[in-house]
Structure formats: structure tokens, C-alpha cells
Amino acid sequence: MGRNTTPKQDWMLLIGFSVVLLAAPFLLTPVGAGYPDLLQKFAIFGIFALGFNILFGLTGYLSFGHAAFLGVGSYAAVWTFKLFSMNPILALIVATVIGGLFSVIIGFVSLRRSGIYFSILTLALAQMSYNMAYSVATPITNGETGLQLAQSDPRILDVAFGRDYGAVLPSSDLFGIHMNGYPGFYFCAVIFIACFFLSMRIFRSPFGMMLRAVKSNQNRMSYTGLNVRPYTLAAFVISGMYAGLAGGLMAVTDPLAGAERMQWTASGEVVLMTILGGAGTLLGPVIGAGVIKYFENIFSAFNEGVLTQLFDFLPAFLQHAMVSVSSLFVGEGWHLTLGALFMVIVIFLPGGLMEGFNRIRSLVARLLRRDTEEPEKPDPIERVPEPAE
Amino acid sequence: MDDILLQILNGLDKGGAYALIALGLTIIFGTLGVVNFAHGALFMLGAFCAVAVKSLLGFEKVVLDPTKLTAWGTPVEIRTPYIEAWFGDFGTQMLNFSVPVSIIIAIPVMLLVGIIMERGLIRHFYKRPHAEQILVTFGLAIVLQEIVKSQFGANPIPQPAPEIAKGMVDFGAMIGLQAGGVVYPAWRLIYFLFSLLVIGAVFSFLQFTTFGMVVRAGMADRETVGLLGIDIDRRFTIVFGIAAVVAGLAGVMYTPILSPDYHMGMDFLVLSFVVVVVGGMGSLPGAVVAGFLLGIVQSFASMNEVKAIIPGIDQIIIYLIAVVILLVRPRGLMGRKGVMEQ
Numbered sequence: 265m266g267r268n269t270t271p272k273q274d275w276m277l278l279i280g281f282s283v284v285l286l287a288a289p290f291l292l293t294p295v296g297a298g299y300p301d302l303l304q305k306f307a308i309f310g311i312f313a314l315g316f317n318i319l320f321g322l323t324g325y326l327s328f329g330h331a332a333f334l335g336v337g338s339y340a341a342v343w344t345f346k347l348f349s350m351n352p353i354l355a356l357i358v359a360t361v362i363g364g365l366f367s368v369i370i371g372f373v374s375l376r377r378s379g380i381y382f383s384i385l386t387l388a389l390a391q392m393s394y395n396m397a398y399s400v401a402t403p404i405t406n407g408e409t410g411l412q413l414a415q416s417d418p419r420i421l422d423v424a425f426g427r428d429y430g431a432v433l434p435s436s437d438l439f440g441i442h443m444n445g446y447p448g449f450y451f452c453a454v455i456f457i458a459c460f461f462l463s464m465r466i467f468r469s470p471f472g473m474m475l476r477a478v479k480s481n482q483n484r485m486s487y488t489g490l491n492v493r494p495y496t497l498a499a500f501v502i503s504g505m506y507a508g509l510a511g512g513l514m515a516v517t518d519p520l521a522g523a524e525r526m527q528w529t530a531s532g533e534v535v536l537m538t539i540l541g542g543a544g545t546l547l548g549p550v551i552g553a554g555v556i557k558y559f560e561n562i563f564s565a566f567n568e569g570v571l572t573q574l575f576d577f578l579p580a581f582l583q584h585a586m587v588s589v590s591s592l593f594v595g596e597g598w599h600l601t602l603g604a605l606f607m608v609i610v611i612f613l614p615g616g617l618m619e620g621f622n623r624i625r626s627l628v629a630r631l632l633r634r635d636t637e638e639p640e641k642p643d644p645i646e647r648v649p650e651p652a653e
Numbered sequence: 654m655d656d657i658l659l660q661i662l663n664g665l666d667k668g669g670a671y672a673l674i675a676l677g678l679t680i681i682f683g684t685l686g687v688v689n690f691a692h693g694a695l696f697m698l699g700a701f702c703a704v705a706v707k708s709l710l711g712f713e714k715v716v717l718d719p720t721k722l723t724a725w726g727t728p729v730e731i732r733t734p735y736i737e738a739w740f741g742d743f744g745t746q747m748l749n750f751s752v753p754v755s756i757i758i759a760i761p762v763m764l765l766v767g768i769i770m771e772r773g774l775i776r777h778f779y780k781r782p783h784a785e786q787i788l789v790t791f792g793l794a795i796v797l798q799e800i801v802k803s804q805f806g807a808n809p810i811p812q813p814a815p816e817i818a819k820g821m822v823d824f825g826a827m828i829g830l831q832a833g834g835v836v837y838p839a840w841r842l843i844y845f846l847f848s849l850l851v852i853g854a855v856f857s858f859l860q861f862t863t864f865g866m867v868v869r870a871g872m873a874d875r876e877t878v879g880l881l882g883i884d885i886d887r888r889f890t891i892v893f894g895i896a897a898v899v900a901g902l903a904g905v906m907y908t909p910i911l912s913p914d915y916h917m918g919m920d921f922l923v924l925s926f927v928v929v930v931v932g933g934m935g936s937l938p939g940a941v942v943a944g945f946l947l948g949i950v951q952s953f954a955s956m957n958e959v960k961a962i963i964p965g966i967d968q969i970i971i972y973l974i975a976v977v978i979l980l981v982r983p984r985g986l987m988g989r990k991g992v993m994e995q
Contacts, residue, residue: 290740373980376979379783381934383688383783383784386927388923388926388930388972388975391923392968392972395968395969396968399967400964483826528919532795535791575950592800597799597803599795600795600800600803602795604792604796605792606788606795607792608773
């Protein structure tokens with residue numbers, strides 16, 4: 265991601281992104297990802313990672329508690345369904361706002377410290393929210409059962425507009441279009457594109473510049489007389505709102521909410537998505553989210569039978585060894601793969617896939633240049649005379 | 654009075670575990686400047702050392718006795734652990750004392766694990782940003798956890814305490830109160846004493862040995878120690894190993910109190926971080942004091958009388974305290990100015 269892109273290039277990127285996303289059902293069918301449930305996940309976690317990237321990628325503040333906002337957004341959306349209307353737009357607005365409010369509280373406390381303290385604080389506060397969802401807040405969260413819709417919910421607005429769902433459990437619908445399957449995906453995709461656009465505007469804005477300055481040297485920024493806290497808090501709240509929105513979308517596509525969404529492993533997952541794709545780049549988190557969800561889907565489906573077939577070409581004893589080793593990593597063991605991937609990426613490619621692409625591109629460019637023309641003799645260094653004072 | 658004493662006792666064993674893990678975290682943080690998110694996994698590995706030793710000791714020889722028949726008409730199987738067959742009563746005692754015996758095994762194992770971890774992974778992250786240190790140790794924690802899960806399964810595996818320590822101790826009578834007022838499980842008391850012992854050992858190691866002196870000097874100013882011709886990196890590797898042993902021992906001895914499962918480390922890790930923050934990052938006494946303090950506070954919060962006033966407070970009290978401390982005293986109880994500010 266070049267820092268100095270022109271507005272035209274940005275528009276091209278946005279258009280390209282939208283086209284790819286909207287055509288995803290066709291593009292991804294050959295690799296076995298062309299079905300709506302998975303595509304919805306791509307979009308939802310893409311939004312989540314985009315938001316996380318605004319905080320982590322730009323300011324460098326590593327939050328380990330972002331799943332809390334995701335969970336809160338889900339709860340808020342389901343409550344909106346229950347109390348007001350099955351219209352997803354209202355639910356998403358509420359989810360975003362509640363996610364934002366929640367992140368104001370957590371951000372206000374945890375942004376008093378930076379660095380490791382900040383990570384630990386966000387982790388602790390998120391874990392506290394998770395515990396509360398199981399204990400104190402059970403009237404709101406319905407504890408371990410999870411929050412579900414019921415036929416007897418009031419749904420004030422739906423009733424006021426004369427919508428009756430009859431004897432079936434209602435599902436969320438946008439003026440009559442049900443939010444599951446492909447309509448659900450396209451609904452998510454449109455929101456995803458809007459979020460991407462917003463994220464792009466933030467990256468290019470003076471505000472985004474400020475956030476980058478926080479990352480590169482916070483002290484120097486304070487010395488120039490700027491108060492850093494409002495900027496970091498704003499970034500934190502924006503990313504909290506993204507997470508709330510993503511949580512809301514989860515509830516829209518599948519109207520129930522459980523506390524396990526708030527667990528810190530979920531927070532770790534979004535960190536991994538962002539890192540894997542490339543923190544601080546615009547497209548990176550989106551790619552990271554896609555890759556992780558895709559491989560989660562594939563790896564979880566593997567089992568020993570499939571593996572045995574896969575290694576069929578090997579001699580029997582090798583086949584057995586390969587199957588028993590690799591079966592650790594698939595199916596139930598997907599988390600092991602996730603953890604190992606985490607380590608490999610951080611150790612060898614801290615800039616993520618985007619950095620990898622860039623490296624390969626520059627490598628290829630260099631090779632091509634060498635092929636076509638002999639390296640020119642280096643110009644004698646031109647000495648520009650210092651202008652006389 | 655008795656109730657209060659009982660709650661304090663209740664807090665002490667959990668507080669002991671918090672203190673031991675937080676102590677190791679602080680040592681690593683103070684010496685290497687690395688936040689070790691895998692420290693909870695070390696605690697868990699220690700606990701599974703006990704599980705492994707127990708199952709190794711418990712290998713059984715199966716003999717069919719054709720003279721006796723079961724209700725199904727098959728010969729009765731007589732199972733005797735090999736260790737009993739070989740060593741007789743001594744073997745029986747070994748089995749009985751499997752948890753304390755595990756300590757002997759756990760110390761070298763954890764030392765090795767710690768040294769391999771430091772040499773193989775953490776070493777390359779000294780100069781990297783804190784965020785990457787956190788992330789790589791987090792990944793390692795997941796990997797360790799999943800490996801244990803694949804070997805030992807996802808269910809908790811109960812570990813019995815030795816017969817002699819299974820009963821209750823009339824603690825009230827011991828300190829001269831009315832007999833029968835404060836009765837407490839013996840193993841939990843042992844755990845508390847054990848944690849004090851380990852803490853004492855670590856402190857005296859750092860305080861009274863030359864090695865400890867060099868380590869403390871390295872914590873204060875690493876470069877100068879290096880300039881004096883001391884290979885501080887090698888010492889720090891051993892320090893990491895010691896921190897791993899401390900966490901591992903905390904895990905081994907905790908198994909009779911809480912049946913180990915693969916995610917126990919993560920649960921304790923988050924709380925231990927809070928303990929470190931409350932105690933003051935980089936302060937060893939702070940970690941210990943805050944560990945016991947939070948353990949006791951938590952046990953008071955889980956009293957029914959307290960829960961009647963504020964329901965669910967036991968789940969969140971520790972986090973609330975951490976938030977309050979951070980707002981009022983951002984450096985923690987015993988943190989010093991300038992230490993680990995960034």
C-alpha cells in the first residue's frame with residue numbers, strides 16, 4: 265500500500281473491491297467457498313478486522329478485547345429484534361451505537377496506559393464482560409443458553425406497522441426480503457463496501473495521519489503540544505463501532521447471541537486476521553479474514569478418512585505416519601493450526617501477506633529488469649553543490 | 654470471626670497460585686522485558702506433568718484368575734500396578750503420593766521447557782516490538798494448549814491428594830480458637846505453605862546468591878553488566894527456566910484442588926496479568942502481595958452474604974479492583990516510577 269496514492273487510484277481500488285466482493289459467489293465457487301453461509305462470514309469478519317485495523321494498524325495499540333464489542337453488538341441487535349422490529353437496519357444502528365458506547369467506557373479506562381499495559385487492560389476488561397455475561401448480566405444475556413428470539417416478543421414497531429409473523433419464529437427481513445442465504449450475503453456485502461470506503465477515507469484523512477503519528481512516535485507528538493488521548497480514543501471507539509456492527513450482522517444473519525463470542529480467543533482471532541493480512545494496510549485485514557475463515561472451513565471438515573485418501577500415493581507406513589501427524593492439525597485440531605500459523609506469521613512475516621506480496625512483486629520486478637537489460641553502469645554521483653547561505 | 658478467618662484461608666491457596674504465576678511473569682518481564690502470554694500454558698504444563706506421572710506410575714499388570722469367575726462367567730481380572738508388584742509397599746506409597754512425587758519430575762522438565770522456549774523463540778524477540786512479543790507467545794500458548802488437548806483429551810482429569818492430606822484440619826484449634834470453628838481441607842493449607850516456600854526460595858535465590866545478584870544487576874542495567882564482561886544473556890536464559898519451574902510447580906501442586914484441563918492455563922493467565930498490573934509491573938514483592946490480596950478479596954466476594962447484596966460480584970471483583978487501582982494509582986501498588994512505563 266503506497267502512502268501517496270492518488271484519489272483516482274483509490275476509486276479504482278474501491279470499485280475493484282466492490283466488483284470482486286459482489287461477484288464472490290461466482291468467483292469462489294471453484295474453490296468450494298461459493299455458498300452463502302461462508303460468504304456471510306467473510307463479510308462479517310472482514311468488517312470486524314477492518315475496524316480492528318483502524319486501531320491496531322494505525323495507532324499500534326494492540327487491543328486484546330475486541331471480541332467484547334462484537335458480543336455486545338450481537339446482544340444489542342437481538343434485543344432490538346425482540347423489542348422493536350425485525351428490520352435489520354434498525355438493529356444494526358442500535359448495535360453500532362451500543363458497541364460505540366461500550367468502547368467509550370472501556371477505551372476511557374484502558375487508554376490511560378499504553379503498550380503492554382493497554383493490551384492487558386483490554387484483555388482484562390473484555391474477560392470481565394465475558395464473565396458478567398454469564399453471571400450478573402444474565403437478565404440481559406440469558407447466560408449460557410444465549411439470547412434467542414421468541415414468538416411472544418413484543419416487537420413494538422412491527423406490531424405498529426401491522427406486521428404479523430404468525431405462528432412461526434420470525435427471522436430478520438429487510439422489508440420482506442429474508443436475511444439468510446444470498447440476500448443476507450448481499451446485505452452484508454453492501455455494508456462491507458461502505459465500511460471499506462469509510463476505512464479508506466480514514467486512512468487518507470489528516471485524522472489517519474495523526475493516528476499514524478501516534479504509532480511512529482508518541483512522545484514527539486506530545487512535545488509538539490498535541491494531546492494524543494482524544495485521537496486514540498476516537499480510533500478505539502471507531503473500531504469498537506465496527507466490531508459492534510459486525511456483531512449486529514452476525515445476529516442479523518442468525519438471530520441469536522451467546523457469550524462465547526466475547527471470549528478472548530475470539531479477540532485473538534481478529535488480531536491474527538489483521539496480522540496475517542498485514543496490519544496497517546487497507547486490504548490486508550480483509551484478505552486475512554477471508555483466508556482464515558476459508559481455511560477454518562476446509563480444515564474443520566477434514567477427518568482421518570479424507571487424509572488417508574489424500575496420502576494414498578505414499579507407501580503404507582509413510583501414509584500412516586503422515587495421516588497421524590496431519591490429523592493433529594485438522595478437524596478438531598484446527599486451533600492448533602491457528603496457533604502455529606500465528607507463530608509462523610509473527611516470526612517470519614510480521615508485515616503479513618501484503619508485505620509478502622510486495623516483496624515478491626519487487627523481486628519479480630528486479631528479475632525482469634535484469635533480464636531485459638544489462639544493469640546500467642551506475643551514474644557517477646552527481647554532487648549538488650550546497651547552496652551558499 | 655471464624656467466618657472471616659475461613660474466608661482468608663480460602664483466599665490463600667488461590668492467592669498462592671496467582672502469586673506464583675505472577676511472580677514468574679514479573680521475573681521474565683523484569684529481566685527479559687518480554688510479556689509472556691504463554692506463562693499460563695506453563696502452569697498448565699506443570700499440572701499435566703502430574704497427570705503424566707500419575708498415569709506412568711499407574712501402569713497395570715493384568716492377571717486372569719481362572720479359579721474365580723465374574724457374573725458373566727469370564728475369569729476375574731486382577732489388576733496390580735507394576736510399581737506395586739516391583740516395590741511392594743513402597744510402590745503403593747509412590748502411587749499414593751503421586752502429586753508430590755511429580756514435583757521431582759516436573760522441576761527438570763519445566764526447566765528444560767523454559768530453556769528451550771527462551772533459546773528457541775523468545776530470544777529472537779528481544780528487539781521486536783512488544784506487540785509482536787505478545788502475539789508470538791499467544792500463538793505458542795494456543796499451540797501448547799492444543800497439543801495437551803490432543804494427548805490428554807478435553808475433559809478435566811482429577812488428581813487425588815495423598816491419603817494423609819485428604820482430610821480436614823481443624824485450623825481454629827491449632828491457633829487456639831474454639832475447636833471445630835474453622836475446619837479446612839489439609840491440602841489447601843499445604844498448598845499455601847508450599848507457595849510461601851517457593852516464593853521464599855526464589856527471593857533468597859535472587860537476594861543471597863552471586864547468580865541472583867548478577868541477575869538483579871542485569872534487571873537494573875543490562876548494558877553495564879554486559880560491559881563488565883558477564884554473559885548476561887546466558888543467565889537470563891536460566892532465569893526464564895526458573896520462572897517456568899515456578900509456574901510448573903504451582904500447576905503440579907494445584908492439581909488436587911482443581912482437576913487439570915487444557916484451558917486452565919488461560920483462565921489463570923488473565924487473572925495473573927491483573928495481579929501483575931495491580932502489584933505494579935516489574936515489582937516482585939508487588940506481584941506476591943497483590944496475588945494473595947486478590948485471592949483473599951475474591952474469596953470474600955464469593956461469600957453468600959456479600960453476593961446477596963451485590964449479585965455476581967465474585968466474578969468481576971478482581972477486574973473492578975484493577976480498574977480502580979489503575980485510575981487512582983496507575984503504576985500499581987508497588988510499581989516504581991520509570992520502571993516499565995512503556
